[in-house]
Amino acid sequence: MVTTFRTKQGGQSIHQAVHRAARRRAIGVGGTRGDGPFRFAVTGAGIALLATMGAIGVFLVSTAIPALRANAANFLTELTxxxxxxxxxxxxxxxxxxxxxxxxxxxxxxxxxxVGVALFISHYAPRRLASALGYLVDLLAAVPSVVYGLWGIAFLVPFMLGPSEFLNRHLGWIPLFGGDQVVGRSMLTASVVLAIMILPIIAAISREVFLQVPKAQEEAALALGATRWEMIRMSVLPFGRPGVISAAMLGLGRAMGETIAVALIFPATFTISLRVLGPSGNSIAANIANGFGEATEIGRGALVASGLVLFLITLLVNMAARFVVARRKEYARAAA
Amino acid sequence: MIVQTGIQPISVGRRAKDRIIQMLIFLAFALALIPLVSVLWMVVGNGMQRFDLEFLTHSMRDIGARDVGGGAYHAIVGTLEQVLLASLIAIPIGLLTAIYLVEYGNGGRLARTIGFFVDVMTGVPSVVSGLFVLAFWILVLGMPFSGFAGALALSILMMPVVVRSAEEMLRLVPRELREASYALGVPQWRTIVKVVLPTASTGIVTGVMLAVARVAGETAPLLLTVFFTDSINNDPFQGPQMGLPLYVFDQAGRPTDSAIDRAWTGALTLILIVMLLNLVARLIGWWRSPARRRS
Incomplete structure (x- = not known):
């Protein structure tokens, strides 16, 4: 067997160095047959994904530019x-x-x-029922957005009228719930639908992470006399925090891009109002879905430009979330 | 009956806090079930009226908005083909990318770049992926509206979800398992295929399942790429198709009771298909997983 030693720059931690040393040993014994093509395939897949992203960016910009040139108003500040x-x-x-x-x-x-749902399934539900209840939450994720839209119009819009009036009457001094007009098709109703739609994805990922918490850590906490909540606070939540944050990030991205359900519920106005109970509200995605049918060439370009803005907003959100995750991970490792 | 150890009973305050949190967590779960029960109740209640053989075996050809009857056969075929094609594109690319990030990337520049853009891709709104495919595939390359164009748009939405969940699960596989395999002289790629992937399979299948569930119900990208048709089109590469979500959206927009009934029945069919996918995926994950032997 020919032994090949590959030197690599930039080993970061002792763990990785040990890991690599173990691999070199293996190379000495078993050979590396098949490693080359496999490496090629996985790297190629990663680059294909990058290329797709690049194509989306190039296309969005190139289609948006002619429309932005023709725009008589300021794209960033104009409301209509x-x-x-x-x-x-x-x-x-x-x-x-x-x-x-x-x-x-x-x-x-x-x-x-x-997070409550995830904790319930991972640590509170009877063990026999846990997997069935987990399946129930996956079921929530399986309900398509157009169905939530149908349900929102048929059930939630009339249903939200009561709670909205209650909020307006008793908490009206908060600007968010103020205003003279209270309607069912409001910003709040759309937000509730969005919340229901992003809940399962956050819960499912959080649950998976909570279930991966080392049993020894949990048992150590319990053996020290911790109650169940104290055990969760000391071992489960610190372990799961980066996972929960990345789950919330996925949820936020989904909420911003959600189209059909909110397109049905939003009153599609073009005003800025903090009063979430009133008859105003729209979103970039809903506007694209509602406006694409009758859009001219400039109109399509304008919608693409708005899509580009949506893209950039979500980019900022993702970067912020990534920053939080990176910081928390270091923090967790330092504390352990 | 005299206890002489130093162990004190848990104080009332700590016990109360534990109980209150427990109640809140039970409440959170109950709260999350309310919309599920309500949605399923309405979908099953309203959808069962038209859930018959005619609905499953007929298209909407020559059936006006006011007419009763008609079905969603064309939409069911379309959805199955589109989701299958999207999965065939997205799952291999997504899984291989996740393997690259975890096993080969070593935190290098390419890995960091790919990881960053997977995050960006997560934020690509469904409607934007539809716009992209419309312009790139249909307007620039001159391809027709087709199921495949819809599948392309869906695969863009699916890829980052597959990568992220698979990556998360691969990272949770203990380093010691890999090192044990290397120590036995197993090459890296066989270690990944035979040790790492089976260990993480349950989590990966869950992630893929969520990805499929996500795209199967997407309407906005189909709106822009698949177009509408009331007739059966079995060829996903040629001519307009229909998708079940699109069918529900289309029927819900028609202002007659018979159309609304069809929309609810379409919603019921869509939910059943997705649930079936979920169940099969979950069974496979359970069957193939070493966790079955562990616990």
């Missing part, structure tokens, strides 16, 4: 959306505001519930 007129004037202001506000409210509603 008239790209199909003889003198096109359109801006992202109101749409971006609606997208961010509705998704953020959805995340605030969904994350605590989702």
């Amino acid at each position: 959306w008239r790209p199909n007129a003889a003198e096109p004037a359109f801006g992202i202001g109101a749409l971006a505001f609606g997208t961010v506000l509705s998704s953020f409210i959805a995340l605030v509603i969904a994350t605590p519930v989702a």
Whole structure:
């Protein structure tokens, strides 16, 4: 057997060095047959994914530019959306505001519930029932968005009228719940639908992570006399935190990009209002779905430009989330 | 009856806190089930009225919005073909990319770049992937509206979900397992295929399952790439197709009771198909997993 030693630069930790040493040993004994093509395949897949992303970016920009050139208004500050007129004037202001506000409210509603659900299945439910209850949550994820849209129109819009009026009457001094007009098809209703839609994905991933917590850590906490909650706070939550954050990130990305359900519920106005109970609200994605049918060439370009903005907002969110995850991971390792 | 150890009973405050948290967690689960029960109740209740053999075996050809009857056969065939094609594109690329990131990347520049762009791709809204395929595939390359175009759009949505979940699971495989395999003289690729992947298979299958569930219900990308048709088209590479989500959206927009009934029945069919996919995936994951022997 020919022994090949490969030197690599940039080993970071002792763990990795040991790992690599073990592999070199293996190379000495068993050979490396098949390693080359496999490495080629996995690297190729990664590069194909990069190329796809690049193509999306190039296309979005190149299609948006002609429309932005024809725009008579300031794209970033204009509220109205008239790209199909003889003198096109359109801006992202109101749409971006609606997208961010509705998704953020959805995340605030969904994350605590989702973490509770994940903990329930991983640590509270009877062991015999746990996998069945887990399947139930997966079922929530399996409900398609168009079905949530149907359900939202048929059930949630009339149902939300009562709670909305209650919030308006008793918490109206908070600007969010103020205003004279309270309707069913409001920003809040759309946010609730979004929250329901992103809850299962956050819960499912959190649950998977919570289930991976080393049993020894949990048992050590219990052996020291911790109650179940103290055990969860000391061993489960620190271990699972990066997973929960990345799950919430996936959920936020999904909420912002969600189209059909909110397109049915949003009143599709082009104003900026913090009053989430009133008859206003729209989002970039909903506007693309509603506006694409009658869009002219400039109109399509304008919608693509708005899609580009959506893309950039989600990029910022993902980068922020990634930053949090990286910091928390270091913190967790230092504490362990 | 005299206890002489130093162990004290848990104080009332700590016990109360434990109980309150437990109640909150039970409440969270109950809260999450309310929409599920409500959605399923309405879908089954409204959908069963038209869930018959005619619905499953007929298309909407020559059936107006006001007419009763008609079905979703064309949409069911379309959805199955589109999701299958999307999976065939997205799962291999996604899984291989995850393996690259975990096993070969070593935190190098290419791995960091790919990891970063997978995050970006996670944020690609479904409607934008539809816009992309519409322009790239249909407008620039001059391809027709087709099921395959829809599958391309769906695969873009599927890839990052597969990569992220597979990566998460591969990283949880203990380093010692790999080292044990290397110590026995097994090459790296066989270690990955025979040791790492089977260990992580349950989690990966769950992730893939969530990815399939995600794309099977997507409407917006299909709206822009598959187009509408009321007739049966078995060829996903040629001519407009229908998809079940699109069918539900289309029928829900028609203002007659018979159309709304068809929308609910379409929703019921869609949910059943996705549930079946879930069940099969879960059974496979359970069957192939070493966790079955562990516990």
